[in-house]
Amino acid sequence: MNATERVMAALSFRRPETVPLFDSYWPEFIAAWRRSKQVTGDGAALDEPDAADALDAYYGVDFRLAAAVEAPWPSQVAELSRNGDVVTQRDAWGRVTRKRADAKFFEEVELPVQDRSAVATLEFEPPSLDSRYESFLQRIAVLRSRPNPPCIFAKVGGPYLRTSNLRGIEQWLIDIAEDAGFVAELAGRVTDHIIEVGLESLRRGNLYDTGILIADDIAYNPGVIVGPASYERIFLPLMHKMIHAFKAAGARKVLMHSDGNIGTVLDGLVEAGLDGIHPVEPRAGMDALALRAQYGSRLALIGGVDNAHVLPRGTDEEVRQHVLPRLEAGRDGGLVIGSHSIGPDISVARYDYFVSLVREYG
Structure with missing residues (x-):
């Protein structure tokens, strides 16, 4: 199997040849990895123009994202x-x-939106602008030119966090508490725009056979930031609209990224047609094993490994005891293993050990 076949098998709950891997890396970790592996500053020792891509290739990361310019x-x-x-x-x-x-x-x-009445006169630049997709298409070309290309998904933002850019996060939270009608109208305008950018991304990148990820950080460790009731009333219908539009256009899978604990709204997202979630953070109470038991083959998981406690400070045995049950749960599909991200508090040696477990037992 190649990377795309592995990832799509896992997301479809078919047994992959090996459990796929997805992680992203902080610049500080990349610098430490360079020093450890004696890779030159521009990544040339691994024949990659970008340091992050060089590291991806070294560890065999199976999944990557490409994003167009979706801003208005x-x-x-x-x-x-x-x-x-x-x-x-x-x-x-x-x-x-x-x-x-x-x-x-x-x-x-x-x-840009200082008064609630301004929403009626907002005009966004066209989603079809070629300039929105220049770096997006360049990124896809680079990824596809690798000797072992990863599985590529398009990426767009979601209705909650992207709309806050127009009001500022503090005022946006006040708006949600005070005027749900205005919030729904403004977020609806942004959502419609992002849907069009996502559809163009799928078309221009020819990514229908893989899909698209909606990135919307709606939660922190204790739970959904605006509370489940407000989220389900205002934002869940917009997520349903996005998921339906992308699937109707032919996207094979629609995924979501959100930090934090989204457990209280996950039923609604699954019912809306969401296929998988990332990063499934243990420190936020998102337990991959419990979620697998709860949702079975209705929800694929991407992530699930603890990057806050186990990888930075655990012993090799603790890492092993944490990782192996997750690999076992994903052996017959439903899991792309990884974490939220790999930062400077995780040593290169420890990450090497984690990846060795994935390769040996996955």
């Missing part, structure tokens, strides 16, 4: 001012942000 106004991106190392810019979501040039996080200075 990509042509409006501009640097507005620079004062020393502080940059003020407008992003593709229409936000004016300020941050240090080398910083990851930013301050929101101005937001």
Whole structure:
């Protein structure tokens, strides 16, 4: 089996040749891996132009994502001012942000939807813009050119978190509490736009035989951020609309990524047609073995390995005792094993050991 055959067999609850692997890697882990494996800075020692791709190839990662530019106004991106190392810019979501040039996080200075009445006059740039798909198609071409290409899914955002970009997260949460009608209208506009970008991604990337992942961080460790009642009333119908649109277009599988514990709304997502979830975080109470017992062949699991306690601080035996039951549960399908992400608190040696277990027992 190649990677696509392995992943699609697992997602379809057929026995794969080996349990597929999916992980993503923090830059700090990649740097440590380079030092450990004596890989040159540009990844050239493994004949890969990108360090993350080199690491993927080394470990045999079976699954990867490619995302188009889904934000409403990509042509409006501009640097507005620079004062020393502080940059003020407008992003593709229409936000004016300020941050240090080398910083990851930013301050929101101005937001595109400042008044609830503005939703009626919002005009997004067309989902069909070729520029939205340039890096997306380049990414797919790079992945497909590998000697052992991974299974590729398209990726889009979801209705909860992406819409918050237009209002700011604090105001968005207030909106959800105060005016569900406005929230549903604004999120509906964003959802319709993202659906069109997703459909174009499936078509341009020819990804119908694999599918699409909806990334929407709706939860934190204790549970769904807005509570299950608000989520099911406002956002679940929009997720149902997305899932139905992608499947009606021919997408074989529709998956969802959300951090945290989504257990209280998972029944509704499964009933809406969702095929699988990522990352199934143990630290958030998302137990892959319990979920397998609860949902059986109705829900595939991607992830399931503890990257907060077991991989960073467990002994080899503790890692073994954690990983082997999950591999056993996925041997006949239904699991793509991995974690949320691999950060600098996980040693290269420990991750090597984890992957060796997957290869030996998966």
